Amino acid sequence: MPVEWAKKPVLVRKDMSDPISGRVSKTKGAGGLDEKHFTRVTWEEGLDIVANKWTELVKKFGPNTIGMWSSGQQFIENNYLENKIIKGVIGSTTIEGSPRMCMTSAVTGYFATQGSDLAAGSYSDIDKADFITHWGHNPREGHPVLFWRVADKKKRDDIPTLVVDPRRTPSVKGFEQINPENSFHFPTINGDLAIHNAIAYEIITRHEQVIPYDWLEKNAKGWKEYIQGVKADYDPRGPEAKTKRGIDIDPDLIAKVADIWADASMKGRQRGYGGVVSFWGIGYNQHLHGQHNTIGIYNLHAITGNVGRPGACPFSMTGQPNAVGRRMMGGLTARLPFNQGIENVGHRDSIAQLWGVEPARLAATAEQKNPGLGTGLYERANPARVGKPDALQSIWFTMGTHIDLPDTQTMVRPAITRTFTIAQELYHHAPNNFYADVILPGVSWGEASGCYVSSERRISINSKCVDLQPGYKSDMFIYIELGKRLAKNFGLDAKKIFPYKLVKKGGDMDYDSEEIFREIARGSALPGSDIDISGLLEVEKKDGKSPYQQLAELGGIQWPAPTYEVAKAGGLKYRFNHQEDKYWPDKEKHYKNYRTADGLLNVKLVHNDYTKLKEVQAQMAKAGVEDGWLFIDHLDVLKAARDGGMFPESPDVEHRGKKWDEVPKDKYP
Structure with missing residues (x-):
């Protein structure tokens, strides 16, 4: 880094967008980060500019016109601070991020079934399982460590596996290389919910x-209603299985998988461990009905008893290294830290x-x-929303980029061109920078310490490798x-809200x-939280080991860890079905x-x-085509699509299974 940059590291666009005056920058999206477009200022000047502009915007338009787009790549400590600023100080609930795109389907599905956002099992379930399934999940490329653990288990004990994916992915091929006879593949394009229900039909009627x-x-x-509904509507050989339900898998193959699922379930129950473990990934979450995909998998596990014991678990795999941590810290619209919604008055007052x-x-x-949540944030910032009371006036990007969003050209870039846009960014030529009014230089994971949380609820410490250069x-x-x-601008007690002390770190002062x-x-032990890790503080008090030292020595802990004994043991591996009772009585865990x-x-x-x-697809097709047609004004259309397990456009299912020369040229089966 040039030395002169360290003196004035913050970049401020000369031609800034100003929602108060209605001015829209003419230089956003073009040119570089040179003196032609930006002025360099000190930290004090840059932070003052942002704080003062947000204060003006809040006073004129209201607090909820300030929004944040972050990610599942921040440390939980940073996620926590973001939420405190946005919801506690500014008073906005418009805080979103890439976990909305990758994980909210699993989150809401978990809440709808077990009442909490978490995988109740552990990676060690792989070693005890009798059948492992992957839904919309290509672990060999997406989660390679997990894939090889499953592959080792398959090779060692010759267990069957199933991959549900439109493509013959490396995961499909890898399992087939171990044993093609018990490696199954469902090449589904749609109809996933019907597949769950068809497997259940075979089990209910024959096992x-x-x-x-x-x-x-x-x-x-x-x-009981589930069993009745499945028996009535989901016979994979029924007359409407293909047309109404979208089942395009051979019924005999569905029956074979159901036989294996039933056999594994009985083995696990008789043994007291084992059964079926199901992993699903982003390919299953990123659907209009992604929430229902999660519920569908969970239904299958519940109805066959594959919950609440080691080696049997429905297990969502995250798309980012700290997507679980961000959710744990409440970093999404209407959420608060520790797995609670902002509408919960008791928890809200405690927070x-x-x-x-x-x-x-x-x-x-x-x-x-x-x-509209994640998508709604950008629709509210769109030029078409100007003049409406819910229009967003400023967006703050932190470790999240706008190019991973849908409709980048037609919706997102017009929005961040109009708004007062802040990019807190590590990379000099990151896409956000070209639309930013102010650029606050962030740091890499190797230059800071903090915690990540994995899919199995394991909190691990990331210790920095190097000190920051002076000035950064x-x-x-x-x-x-x-x-x-x-x-301070809003008349609040800044010292009470942010009581943290600056300390000497390397050649500079930091927190x-x-x-x-x-x-x-401390907050994790609040009534109603099921993320209690206060046991770490008990260990520090009794044994003199700091929380970070404990995490390093144990290789992380799985939350919750509500007591000294549980924290010393590394947290709880398993949740629900009375597996916690010995360590965490109902009266203490509050459920x-x-x-x-x-x-x-x-x-x-x-x-x-x-x-x-076709009717619902015709409605959805208006987005981005019909002037002013935004999904936030037509949430009923999205709900209809979700509840029918539908998809927004082609394929044309009425031509499924035909040879290409039999399909009209404008159709795509």
Whole structure:
């Protein structure tokens, strides 16, 4: 880095967009980061510019017109600070990020079934499983460490595997190389929900002994209606299986997989461990009905008793290294830290106290709306929304880029051209920079310390490799210093909200991420949280080992770790179905068997129903074509598509299975 950049590291666009005056920059999207377009300023000047402009925008348009787009690549300490600033200080609920695109289907599916956003098992379930399935998941390329662990298990014990993916991926081929006889592949394009239900149909009608009726009666609800619905509508050989339900897999192959699923389920139940483990990935989440994909897999596990024991678990694999951590810190619209929604008054008031703000302030934040969530954020920022009360006026990018979003050219870039746009960015030529009004230089994972959380709920410490060069600041420094300025501008007690101390780090002053982590650990023990890691603080008090030291020595811990003993043991491997009771009684964890209102697992039949497919597709096709037609004004269309397990455009299913010379040239089966 040139020495002169360190003196003035913040870039401010000369031709800034200003939503207050209505001015839209004419230089965004073109040119480089040179003196022609940008002025270099000090940290103090740059942070003042951002804080003061946001203060003006809030006073003129309201708090919810400031939005953030972040990612699942930030440390949890930074995620926590982001949420405190956006929801606690500014008072906006418009905070989104790439986890919305990759993981929210799994999140909402988990909430709909077990009442909490988490995988209840561990990677060690692989070693105990009798059958492993992958849905919309290509682990050999996407999660290679997991793939080779499954491959080792398959080679060692010759267990069957199933991959559900339109392509013959390297995962499909890799399993076939080990044993082609018990490596199954469903090349589904659509109809995934119907496939779940068809497997269930075969099990219910031919392997009824597999269904744990006594367990379901005590621990679940909705399962009787599920069984009735499956028997009535999901015979894979039925007359509407292809046309209405979209099942395009050979019924005999479905029956074969159902036989294997049933056999594995019985082995696991009789042995007390093992059964079926199902992984799914982004290929399953990124659907209009992605939430229902999660529910569909969970239904199959519940109805066959493949939950709540080692070696049997429905397991969502994240798309980013800290997508679980971001969700854990509540870094999405209407969420708060520790797996609670902002509408939960008791938890909201506790978080307000933890953050050092008045409960009334967070209550006002809870009243703000962000219809359409991730996509809605950009639709609200679009020029077509100017003049409407919910129009977004500023977007803050932190470790997230606009080019991974849909409709980049037609929706996203017009939006970030109009808004006052902040890019907190590590890379000099990152795409966000060309649309930014202010660029705050961030740092890499090797220059800062903090924690990530993996898919199995394991919190691990990432220790920095090198000190920052003089003049450069960590992302944590940016958050705290910007947060202090905003708090002061809004008449809040900045020292109470951000009580953290500057310490000497390398050749410069910075904040200590472990101080933020301790605050997170204290807050995790609030009533209603199921992420309690306060046991780490008990260990520190008794044994003198800091939380980061514990994480390093243990190789991470799996939350929760609510007591000294559990924290010392590395957290809890398994959740729900009374697996936690020995370590975490109901009265302390604040929920019963499952984290639902009544403590019961929810089973709910979800459908592929293409009866009105063309009609709904015609409505969806108006987006980006018809002037002013935005999904945030037509959420009913999206709900209809979700509830029917539909897709937005081709393939033309009525021509599925035909030879190409029999298909009209304008059709794509």
